[in-house]
Amino acid sequence: MDQMQAIIANLSKHITPSQEAQNYFLSLLEQKEFARKEYLLREDQACRYFSFVVDGTFRAYHLNKEGKETTIMFAISDWWITDMPSFLHNKPAKVNIQALDHSIVLQISKTNLDRLLEMQPVFEKYIRILMQNAYTREQIRVLENLSLPASERYQNFLKKYPQIASQITQKQLASYLGITPEFLSTIRKQFTQGRIS
Amino acid sequence: MDQMQAIIANLSKHITPSQEAQNYFLSLLEQKEFARKEYLLREDQACRYFSFVVDGTFRAYHLNKEGKETTIMFAISDWWITDMPSFLHNKPAKVNIQALDHSIVLQISKTNLDRLLEMQPVFEKYIRILMQNAYTREQIRVLENLSLPASERYQNFLKKYPQIASQITQKQLASYLGITPEFLSTIRKQFTQGRIS
Numbered sequence: 074m075d076q077m078q079a080i081i082a083n084l085s086k087h088i089t090p091s092q093e094a095q096n097y098f099l100s101l102l103e104q105k106e107f108a109r110k111e112y113l114l115r116e117d118q119a120c121r122y123f124s125f126v127v128d129g130t131f132r133a134y135h136l137n138k139e140g141k142e143t144t145i146m147f148a149i150s151d152w153w154i155t156d157m158p159s160f161l162h163n164k165p166a167k168v169n170i171q172a173l174d175h176s177i178v179l180q181i182s183k184t185n186l187d188r189l190l191e192m193q194p195v196f197e198k199y200i201r202i203l204m205q206n207a208y209t210r211e212q213i214r215v216l217e218n219l220s221l222p223a224s225e226r227y228q229n230f231l232k233k234y235p236q237i238a239s240q241i242t243q244k245q246l247a248s249y250l251g252i253t254p255e256f257l258s259t260i261r262k263q264f265t266q267g268r269i270s
Numbered sequence: 271m272d273q274m275q276a277i278i279a280n281l282s283k284h285i286t287p288s289q290e291a292q293n294y295f296l297s298l299l300e301q302k303e304f305a306r307k308e309y310l311l312r313e314d315q316a317c318r319y320f321s322f323v324v325d326g327t328f329r330a331y332h333l334n335k336e337g338k339e340t341t342i343m344f345a346i347s348d349w350w351i352t353d354m355p356s357f358l359h360n361k362p363a364k365v366n367i368q369a370l371d372h373s374i375v376l377q378i379s380k381t382n383l384d385r386l387l388e389m390q391p392v393f394e395k396y397i398r399i400l401m402q403n404a405y406t407r408e409q410i411r412v413l414e415n416l417s418l419p420a421s422e423r424y425q426n427f428l429k430k431y432p433q434i435a436s437q438i439t440q441k442q443l444a445s446y447l448g449i450t451p452e453f454l455s456t457i458r459k460q461f462t463q464g465r466i467s
Contacts, residue, residue, distance in 0.1 A: 135417050143416040145409070158406045167413055190395070197394035198387070204401035209355045211408035212342070216364055218415060219340040219448050220332050251416050 076104055076127045080179050083125065083151055087202045094193040101185040107172035113154075114170040120159035122180035126150050129176020130240045133168040134248065144249035147237045153203060173240060223252045224260045273301055273324045277376050280322065280348055284399045291390040298382040304369035310351075311367040317356035319377035323347050326373020327437045330365040331445065341446035344434045350400060370437060420449045421457045 077099055084090065090098065102125075107113055113131060114120050126148050133145045133154065145168050148154035159166040160183055181189070189196050217226050227250060231238050238246065247257040274296055281287065287295065299322075304310055310328060311317050323345050330342045330351065342365050345351035356363040357380055378386070386393050414423050424447060428435050435443065444454040 135413055137417040141417065143413070145413055145416075157402070157409055161402065161406065167410075194391065194394070197391070197398050201394050201398035201401055204398055204405050205354070205358065208401050208405040208408060209358065211405060211412055212354055213364075214412055215408055215415070216332055216340070216342055218412070219342075220334040220338065 076177060076179055079127045079151065080125050084199060088195055088199045090193065090195050094195050097193055098189055098196065101181055101189055102179040103181075105178050105180055107176045107178070109172060109174050111172050112169060113172065113178070114156060114166055114168065116167065116169050117165045118159075119163050120156040120166045121182055123153060123155045123160055123183075123186060124148075124178040124180045126152050126154060127177040127179060129178075130173040130237070131170050131176060132173055132241065132245060133170045135168050142248055143251070144245055147234070147241065147245075147249070149236055149240065157207075218251060223250055223256065224263065226250050227257065227260050228264075273374060273376055276324045276348065277322050281396060285392055285396045287390065287392050291392050294390055295386060295393065298378055298386055299376040300379075302375055302377055304373045304375070306369060306371050308369050309366060310369065310375070311353060311363055311365065313364060313366050314362045315356075316360050317353040317363045318379055320350060320352045320357055320380075320383060321345075321367075321375040321377045322350050324374040324376060326375075327370040327434070328367050328373060329370055329438065329442060330367045332365050339445055340448070341442055344431070344438065344442075344446070346433055346437065354404075415448060420447055420453065421460065423447050424454065424457050425461075 080099075080102070081095065084095070084098075103122075104127075105113075105124075107129070113122075113124060114133075116136060128150050131148045131154055133147070133156070135143045135145055137143065146154070154170060156166040156168050156170070158164060163183070186200075190200065217229060221229070227246075230246070230250065243257055243261075244254045247254040250257065252260075277296075277299070278292065281292070281295070300319075301324075302310075302321075304326070310319075310321060311330075313333060325347050328345045328351055330344070330353070332340045332342055334340065343351070351367060353363040353365050353367070355361060360380070383397075387397065414426060418426070424443075427443070427447065440454055440458075441451045444451040447454065449457075
């Protein structure tokens with residue numbers, strides 16, 4: 074029951090559901106395991122699940138027509154991940170979500186999430202806070218992508234997500250920052266040599 | 271009471287509050303008018319309000335250390351606008367929000383929003399949907415910014431936001447797309463000449 078403890082701890086940060094509401098929520102979850110490099114979601118599929126990472130690491134990336142790979146987001150334990158536009162509107166996903174390690178998730182389908190919100194509206198607050206945090210994070214990212222040099226975005230990433238930084242390759246990080254691996258390597262050397270502080 | 275009708279129509283798209291809940295919500299709103307070029311918010315102030323645009327147009331932009339202006343978002347009538355990280359966490363705002371025309375808004379303060387959600391939890395659903403839509407929009411924007419050429423992002427903007435496109439300058443649109451006005455002008459000429467379809 075460790076998996077359930079992990080998601081209950083996440084819930085408890087934001088809401089205090091009744092035992093009945095909590096049990097109902099838990100009854101709607103499906104546990105799934107992914108081997109390293111296995112896909113939770115493939116581009117062009119409809120994304121059926123909103124997934125809570127109990128253990129492991131995921132990377133969501135988009136492959137454009139020219140074959141250029143762009144990292145959209147990462148998720149580590151205690152984070153939720155999905156292709157939100159696809160999940161909400163049953164449209165083809167724009168991202169691939171791949172496990173970077175052996176990973177365990179708890180998933181809720183769109184149908185079950187709708188049911189949960191209808192039957193136990195206390196979960197509206199929980200989802201509202203998740204969405205609010207996600208929106209805030211993306212708004213800051215848009216602002217930083219458009220206004221900060223890559224070296225500062227790199228620094229901010231390390232400060233905000235030290236746990237993620239330690240689990241991904243430099244190539245993946247470069248593609249998240251929207252720069253080439255070569256340029257990231259130059260930035261890292263500048264830091265090491267103390268030329269940027 | 272036209273202003274109130276506008277916000278009730280927006281509410282009604284997502285929830286059906288009781289008359290009492292709706293009246294309570296309306297009682298928490300403050301109406302404000304802004305002249306063309308007047309600021310709803312200045313960078314480094316704490317953003318105290320979540321603002322519903324009844325009439326008019328706003329632009330949110332960030333000025334970086336080098337004086338480069340970046341358009342973060344626009345809002346027209348029937349949209350909400352704020353600096354979300356600043357509003358939620360009472361931190362200095364990262365954006366300036368300026369009226370592009372004479373504009374009328376209905377504002378709710380953070381204190382009153384917290385009170386509303388506590389007293390009338392039906393509004394959790396409303397705010398959850400607003401946050402969900404905002405998150406989805408920003409996630410698509412991050413993806414497009416990192417993976418699509420500027421000409422396609424320009425096309426997508428015109429398709430998604432025709433009403434906004436007709437109310438802003440080319441310079442403002444270029445800064446939203448993260449390109450120079452000169453490059454936007456080149457793209458527009460290519461469209462006119464049918465070289466991109």
